[in-house]
Amino acid sequence: MSTIKDVAKLAEVSVGTVSKVISRDPTVKAALRERVLAAIETLGYRPNHSARALRTNRIDVIGLVVPDITNPFFAQLAKCIEAEAAMRNLTVMLANSHDDEATERRQLSTLLDRAPRGVIIVASSESGRLEYQTDIPIVSVDRRFQTYPLISTHHAEGSAQLAKHLIGLGHRRIAYIAGPQNTRVGRARKEGFATFFTRELAADPNASLRFYDGHYDYQSGEDIGREILAEDPAVRPTAIAAASDQIAIGVMRAARDLDISIPDQLSVTGFDDIDLAALIVPRLTTLKQPTAEIGAAAVSVLIAEDESAEDIKLRGEIVVRGSTGPVNALLTGKSQRV
Amino acid sequence: MSTIKDVAKLAEVSVGTVSKVISRDPTVKAALRERVLAAIETLGYRPNHSARALRTNRIDVIGLVVPDITNPFFAQLAKCIEAEAAMRNLTVMLANSHDDEATERRQLSTLLDRAPRGVIIVASSESGRLEYQTDIPIVSVDRRFQTYPLISTHHAEGSAQLAKHLIGLGHRRIAYIAGPQNTRVGRARKEGFATFFTRELAADPNASLRFYDGHYDYQSGEDIGREILAEDPAVRPTAIAAASDQIAIGVMRAARDLDISIPDQLSVTGFDDIDLAALIVPRLTTLKQPTAEIGAAAVSVLIAEDESAEDIKLRGEIVVRGSTGPVNALLTGKSQRV
DNA sequence: CTGAAAGCGCTTACAG
DNA sequence: CTGAAAGCGCTTACAG
Numbered sequence: 001m002s003t004i005k006d007v008a009k010l011a012e013v014s015v016g017t018v019s020k021v022i023s024r025d026p027t028v029k030a031a032l033r034e035r036v037l038a039a040i041e042t043l044g045y046r047p048n049h050s051a052r053a054l055r056t057n058r059i060d061v062i063g064l065v066v067p068d069i070t071n072p073f074f075a076q077l078a079k080c081i082e083a084e085a086a087m088r089n090l091t092v093m094l095a096n097s098h099d100d101e102a103t104e105r106r107q108l109s110t111l112l113d114r115a116p117r118g119v120i121i122v123a124s125s126e127s128g129r130l131e132y133q134t135d136i137p138i139v140s141v142d143r144r145f146q147t148y149p150l151i152s153t154h155h156a157e158g159s160a161q162l163a164k165h166l167i168g169l170g171h172r173r174i175a176y177i178a179g180p181q182n183t184r185v186g187r188a189r190k191e192g193f194a195t196f197f198t199r200e201l202a203a204d205p206n207a208s209l210r211f212y213d214g215h216y217d218y219q220s221g222e223d224i225g226r227e228i229l230a231e232d233p234a235v236r237p238t239a240i241a242a243a244s245d246q247i248a249i250g251v252m253r254a255a256r257d258l259d260i261s262i263p264d265q266l267s268v269t270g271f272d273d274i275d276l277a278a279l280i281v282p283r284l285t286t287l288k289q290p291t292a293e294i295g296a297a298a299v300s301v302l303i304a305e306d307e308s309a310e311d312i313k314l315r316g317e318i319v320v321r322g323s324t325g326p327v328n329a330l331l332t333g334k335s336q337r338v
Numbered sequence: 339m340s341t342i343k344d345v346a347k348l349a350e351v352s353v354g355t356v357s358k359v360i361s362r363d364p365t366v367k368a369a370l371r372e373r374v375l376a377a378i379e380t381l382g383y384r385p386n387h388s389a390r391a392l393r394t395n396r397i398d399v400i401g402l403v404v405p406d407i408t409n410p411f412f413a414q415l416a417k418c419i420e421a422e423a424a425m426r427n428l429t430v431m432l433a434n435s436h437d438d439e440a441t442e443r444r445q446l447s448t449l450l451d452r453a454p455r456g457v458i459i460v461a462s463s464e465s466g467r468l469e470y471q472t473d474i475p476i477v478s479v480d481r482r483f484q485t486y487p488l489i490s491t492h493h494a495e496g497s498a499q500l501a502k503h504l505i506g507l508g509h510r511r512i513a514y515i516a517g518p519q520n521t522r523v524g525r526a527r528k529e530g531f532a533t534f535f536t537r538e539l540a541a542d543p544n545a546s547l548r549f550y551d552g553h554y555d556y557q558s559g560e561d562i563g564r565e566i567l568a569e570d571p572a573v574r575p576t577a578i579a580a581a582s583d584q585i586a587i588g589v590m591r592a593a594r595d596l597d598i599s600i601p602d603q604l605s606v607t608g609f610d611d612i613d614l615a616a617l618i619v620p621r622l623t624t625l626k627q628p629t630a631e632i633g634a635a636a637v638s639v640l641i642a643e644d645e646s647a648e649d650i651k652l653r654g655e656i657v658v659r660g661s662t663g664p665v666n667a668l669l670t671g672k673s674q675r676v
Numbered sequence: 677c678t679g680a681a682a683g684c685g686c687t688t689a690c691a692g
Numbered sequence: 693c694t695g696a697a698a699g700c701g702c703t704t705a706c707a708g
Contacts, residue, residue, distance in 0.1 A: 003685055014695045019687055027693060049452050050391035051685035054700050059388065061431070069420070070413040079407050082434050091448060093399070094432045096420050110429060114387050218617065253619070276614060279556065281591070341701055352679045357703060365677060389701035392684050 002043040011039035022047060053115065061091050062302065063111035063119035067099040072274050073291065074122060077141065080295030081120060088303065090117060099124045112136055118302035121145045126184070139301050139309065141294055143185065151297045154313035155185055156192025158287040161318045162241055162269045163196040165285070170327035171239040171267060172206045177214050177224050177251070179243035189243045189271060210237065214247055221250020229258050229266070238267065238327045245270035245277045245286055252280065252323065263325030273319055282322030290314040340381040349377035360385060391453065399429050400640060401449035401457035405437040410612050411629065412460060415479065418633030419458060426641065428455060437462045450474055456640035459483045464522070477639050477647065479632060481523065489635045492651035493523055494530025496625040499656045500579055500607045501534040503623070508665035509577040509605060510544045515552050515562050515589070517581035527581045527609060548575065552585055559588020567596050567604070576605065576665045583608035583615045583624055590618065590661065601663030611657055620660030628652045 004022075008015040013032055020028050021036040028036075039045070053059045062085045066074040082092045093111055097104035104124045111119055118137040123145040144150040166174060176193050179186035194209060201207035212228070214220030221242060228236060228251075242248035248270030252262060260266050262282055270277055273288035293314045301309050342360075346353040351370055358366050359374040366374075377383070391397045400423050404412040420430045431449055435442035442462045449457055456475040461483040482488040504512060514531050517524035532547065539545035550566070552558030559580055566574060580586035586608030590600060598604050600620055608615055611626035631652045639647050 005685080015686080016688080016695060016697090017693095020694090023687085029693065032694080046451055048392070048685050050388050050395070050397065051700090052687075053388035054386070054392050054685080054702085055687045057388070057700075064432075069407065069417050070410065072408065072410075075408040075410075075413045078432070079434055082407070082432060086433070086445070086448075089448075091431050091433070091452070093429050094402075094416065094420060095424070095429070096417055107424070110424075110427075113384055114429070249617075256619075276617075279587075279614075281594075343701080353702080354679060354681090354704080355677090358678090361703085367677065370678080386701050389684090390703075392686085392701080393703045395684075 002045045003048070004045070006043055007036065007039045007045050010043060011035040058115050058117060060089060061093050061114065061116040062299065063093045063095070063108075063114075063116045063121075065095045065097055065104060065107050065111065065119065065121040067097050067122060067124050069094065069096055073142075073272060073289065076291045077122070077295050080292045081299055084296050084299040088299070090299075090303075097124045101125055101127065120298045120302060121148075137302050137309075139298050141298050143183070149301060149309040149311055151294055151301065151312045152185075152314070153289045153294065153316050155188035156195070157313070158271065158289075158316040158318075159189045159192030159241075160196035161316070162271070162285075162287055163193045163200070165318060165320065165324065166239045166241060166267060166269065167197070167200055169239075169267065169324060171237075172201065172204060172327070173208050173235075173237045174239045174241060175210045175212060175228050175237040177212045177221065177240065177242045177247050179214065179216050179247075181213055186243060193241060208237075214243070216244040216246055218246050218250040218253070221247035221252075222254045223250075225251035225254030226258070229254055229260055233265070238265075239269070239324070240266065241269045243271055245272045245274045245284060248284055248286070248323070249276065249280060252284070262323055264328055267324040267327075269324060277319075278321070285321045285324040286319055287316045288319050289316050340383045341386070342383070344381055345374065345377045345383050348381060349373040396453050396455060398427060399431050399452065399454040400637065401431045401433070401446075401452075401454045401459075403433045403435055403442060403445050403449065403457065403459040405435050405460060405462050407432065407434055411480075411610060411627065414629045415460070415633050418630045419637055422634050422637040426637070428637075428641075435462045439463050439465065458636045458640060459486075475640050475647075477636050479636050481521070487639060487647040487649055489632055489639065489650045490523075490652070491627045491632065491654045493526035494533070495651070496609065496627075496654040496656075497527045497530030497579075498534035499654070500609070500623075500625055501531045501538070503656060503658065503662065504577045504579060504605060504607065505535070505538055507577075507605065507662060509575075510539065510542060510665070511546050511573075511575045512577045512579060513548045513550060513566050513575040515550045515559065515578060515580045515585050517552065517554050517585075519551055524581060531579060552581070554582040554584055556584050556588040556591070559585035559590075560592045561588075563589035563592030564596070567592060567598055571603070576603075577607070577662070578604065579607045581609055583610045583612045583622060586622055586624070586661070587614065587618060590622070600661055602666055605662040605665075607662060615657075616659070623659045623662040624657055625654045626657050627654050 004015045004018050007018045018036050021033050069075055085092050095107035101124055112134050120139055120141055122141050123143040138148045140148045140150045142152050178190040197209045212224045214224050240251050248268050251268050255262055255266055270284045270286035273286045277284040277286050297312050342353045342356050345356045356374050359371050407413055423430050433445035439462055450472050458477055458479055460479050461481040476486045478486045478488045480490050516528040535547045550562045552562050578589050586606050589606050593600055593604055608622050608624035611624045615622040615624050635650050
């Protein structure tokens with residue numbers, strides 16, 4: 001492996017000049033530059049990253065800590081971040097925290113020890129801590145880590161879009177199956193839905209919104225869905241909005257078991273737009289999280305090393321598919337007044 | 339940030355001794371070791387990875403190149419590799435090749451430039467090339483890269499397990515929907531199925547195995563499934579074995595559209611055991627790839643730096659679920675002779 | 677068993 | 693505009 005010295009010798013310049021050519025320093029005259037470039041070419045010289053890192057005390061790496069890379073949302077995020085990083089000649093170091101705070105702390109320390117350009121973290125909990133102080137930039141994504149800037153979907157606004165969609169279809173009796181209420185995301189999605197519904201239908205005596213607390217999984221959806229759908233069709237909700245696609249798919253399974261057809265007798269919405277949402281029958285109306293934008297924003301904020309970095313909420317997009325439809329007049333109990 | 343010098347000063351030893359303590363060199367006497375450890379503790383000293391890397395010309399990193407981290411199989415693989423690496427105090431650098439050979443080559447060079455302990459790669463194609471020679475260990479996973487050792491599921495054996503299962507249920511007329519035949523994996527799965535079937539049922543005049551070539555996606559399964567199931571129930575296959583779960587799920591959708599009940603009128607098997615396989619109704623009988631074992635083996639082989647490393651084929655496990663059942667006597671055309 | 681010292685391959689003020 | 697040289701923080705023969 002040839003070094004910068006070999007290049008300098010062959011090009012008959014000093015190593016300092018070679019270094020400047022490599023870092024595109026414009027003060028190097030064209031003639032010298034050409035000679036150096038030619039020497040680099042003939043020797044097949046590749047700079048030693050470790051030596052550079054030792055001098056500059058920073059490596060061309062972005063650290064990424066996610067709870068679980070097999071979660072499709074995080075995988076998507078990792079993909080976008082990697083692509084953004086690669087465009088800037090940065091490599092991504094990946095770590096899984098398994099949603100465990102101790103592991104997360106260890107992973108983060110390991111990453112920070114290597115002096116990366118920055119670290120992007122999806123926090124495992126809301127009480128994560130750092131082992132020691134650092135001046136390496138950190139940004140949180142989706143779930144905030146400590147007090148670092150957070151980049152996420154505008155959950156409340158997304159839920160409001162879904163509420164608007166259902167209300168626009170004539171639904172007045174709606175059930176909302178929320179995610180864990182001890183998480184910000186769970187609360188933001190629920191509150192966004194509730195606030196919009198309440199504001200829009202404040203004067204409507206037929207309007208009713210019920211809440212159920214669940215987890216972001218199929219089982220929650222199936223169990224709560226079964227409970228809701230066991231009620232008399234004349235009084236039960238005509239639409240169920242779920243805090244995640246997984247919950248929504250659980251609800252759809254419960255509906256099928258009970259021979260309740262979607263969207264004729266029941267409209268269902270999710271949140272996330274996982275792959276499966278477009279594969280089930282009927283396809284699921286949901287809110288697509290702006291994953292690519294989140295990843296891109298995270299890298300930008302990190303690289304800008306913006307001291308005054310603020311939170312960024314990115315708007316999701318509603319994807320209307322077959323699981324939602326106009327309210328069935330037979331189920332409204334009384335005539336509709338849209 | 340304190341350095342090894344600060345530690346040496348505080349412990350009143352030489353930096354060489356500190357270095358030896360850190361690398362657990364047993365020649366350091368206990369008394370000195372204690373003093374050094376105490377100094378490290380009080381200073382909160384953390385070794386500089388770049389400096390170490392410059393000296394040793396190797397960093398504590400494993401490179402991982404996959405076609406697409408959002409593919410659940412690769413995500414699972416990445417997770418296992420990361421866990422194995424973390425146990426050895428190694429970090430994982432991740433790159434996505436997007437199944438593009440040029441990108442793959444670039445990613446690989448970037449990774450190798452950083453002098454990692456080794457690189458694990460799922461090749462994008464069978465003609466991938468390196469930009470230059472390297473003595474850094476490389477192992478291929480799932481799809482071979484050049485001539486580097488390959489660690490993968492024993493595809494042929496897995497297919498044979500599925501064939502055995504279907505034959506054991508009495509199926510004699512079987513269709514096999516293969517993956518792309520210009521890939522080794524596609525061929526191995528197909529041949530494993532065909533070989534077992536042919537050997538077992540060589541003497542059975544009622545046995546017939548038909549092949550269809552597809553891609554590993556839902557659409558392929560749905561299209562080919564529709565074609566197969568359009569035939570007269572008395573002569574069409576009583577079981578369809580698919581080269582992937584996605585194909586199998588496509589087949590199941592076609593069957594539902596045609597009101598053919600699974601497994602009463604048709605048995606279906608997949609390959610991979612993706613999450614969805616356990617979520618659809620009925621749940622899919624399939625072959626679970628030994629992802630964790632593959633990841634663990636890849637890291638082991640890499641770290642062992644075994645010059646004579648050979649290919650490793652790991653046995654998958656059949657997961658029998660609701661999509662397969664005994665052949666329906668009404669469909670066999672004649673009485674069964676199991 | 678311990679220490680002094682060379683040196684890994686760069687970058688970066690500084691001098692000219 | 694270019695070069696000489698210091699030095700980043702370690703590891704590792706080598707001497708004692």
